[in-house]
Amino acid sequence: MQITLNIEQIRADTPLPPIFRVRQRWQTMPLTDVTATVRAELDRLGLAARIRPGMQIAVTAGSRGITNIVQITAAAVGWLRDHGALPFVVPAMGSHGGATDEGQVALLASLGITEQTVGCPIRATMDVVELGRIADGTPVYMDRFAAEADGVLVINRIKTHTSFKAPIESGLAKMCAVGLGKRHGAEIVHRTAVYGLKEQIVPMARMIVERGRVLAGLAILEDARDQTAAIVALPPDEIGGAGEAELLLRSKEMMARLPFDRLDVLVVDRIGKNISGTGMDTNVIGRLPIPGEPPPDRPVINVIVVLDLTPETHGNANGIGLADITTARLAAKIDFHATYVNVLTAGLVGLCKGGLPITLPTERDAVAMAVKTCGQPDPAAVRLVRIPDTLHLEELLVSEALLPEVAANPDLELLGPAEWILDSEG
Structure with a gap:
């Protein structure tokens, strides 16, 4: 299946906020054998x-x-x-x-x-x-x-x-x-x-x-x-x-959760069926757009960006419809047959999860557009978190605007500044 995306000229040059590495302090006792x-x-x-x-x-x-x-x-x-x-x-x-x-x-x-x-x-x-x-x-x-x-x-x-x-x-x-x-x-x-x-x-x-x-x-x-x-x-x-x-x-x-009740932007590096049945866990992202079913109380997130699919999902992009913005690279990896069979089999609860979000040429464009459109006019004040996926939430990248909450939360540890690593070539 060939889809032509005429998006090459849709770019975003909004500056990205500084980010910092943060670790959630969890007390766990995994099985040893x-x-x-x-x-x-x-x-x-x-x-x-x-x-x-x-x-x-x-x-x-x-x-x-x-x-x-x-x-x-x-x-x-x-x-x-x-x-x-x-x-x-x-x-x-x-x-x-x-x-x-x-x-x-x-x-x-x-x-x-x-x-x-x-x-x-x-x-x-x-x-x-x-x-x-x-x-x-x-x-x-x-x-x-x-x-x-x-x-x-x-x-x-x-x-x-x-x-x-x-x-x-x-x-x-x-x-x-x-x-x-x-x-x-x-x-x-x-x-x-x-x-x-x-x-x-x-x-x-x-x-x-x-x-x-x-x-x-x-x-x-x-x-x-x-x-x-x-x-x-x-x-x-x-x-x-x-x-x-x-x-x-x-x-x-x-269950692992995001440590913030409200975010302007959530950047998710990857989604897939090996992460969640819906690609990314609705309980983590706070989105459940199913008629008649109330969404989770928290978190409230204005814009969700998804950058890629996991190799293990084999092109099944169920859950991509929960995002607002994605990348051309992700779109090119979608196996629409596998995705649609999965989504349509789920009926009404699946329809909201299979649509393709706004798709931009590169990862940097996608994140910058999220910052631009999230409702916070000052990029430096954007409340942003970046995660690998919704299964792995121990270490997060957070924007500077969230640092006061990090300092006030004894379950969070500030590890230091980080760099934005994003594909800007498509």
Whole structure:
């Protein structure tokens, strides 16, 4: 697909404010041995009593960039094999990977998940079987290979969702209903927008757990540094239930945030599906433009600039529509097929995230235009923050106007002045 951008003459020469490096002081205690923790949790759950020699057990693998996901998956596979099972991995990622089995296997490989690294076969298909219908008549689908297995182990990170707020958000239940539901499940959940996400995921997941022979869930919690903080094995009846809800509350307490309530400009170096389902986390940027769903209370940001896509996102630019300004380089990397399949599958909650923002020739033009149009006429007074992405917020670049707040916040450490490093050649 060729798009001609007649933007070469749209430039901005507004001076950029001086910037400074700032570190957030976080108290974290990451796990030191994820393999041992996985094995201990599966032992604690008493799962061995449910394993028979020769059982074919599907282990889910999603599309998110989860720290230590290769080691966690390999540890679960190894534990199952040690107890006589024959585990295999199934991609559980809805419509991601271009909604093809080959694309989903390639996406797993980009995350480091291959047959060699996890020690078992990967069986990928977009075929599903219908397990039944929930009370409102909605059909429930499940990956054919997982449905035909003797058991399923669901692995996923528990975290706040980027499109809705509820007792159960992103985690094991969503991995069942949307991930294992493949494109069919994703489209069904998203076709009624927030209602589907809030009201249908849990009953759909419960049907998959009960009729799809789900043996257990392995929940992953990450701290503000994107490190593995906890791994907890849940019995089937706690997937989508009180156990998962409690883990979501723990996850929210550890979530990384921007330390400022109001900004004129936020510069995001990169977005991608390995960073967030929406490219950049709506909870971090304070934007949730979904009809009927209130945005986060903070932060309030006037202009958001996104400079590039991550290599791991493979051109899927879902979430770029949350930005106001971007670059020609980013636009040239967009795989519109993958992006639109992902966005349109999400229905109403996705439409606001797939549009191309104002696109300028270079990174410097993009940032300068943001400074020019942010509503603060004095560039030196612009409240600006630059971050690598919404997963990595420990070190920030902040403008001089924010230094009084940095000095007043004991959780922030001023590291010194920094230089603007931006592409000015396009």
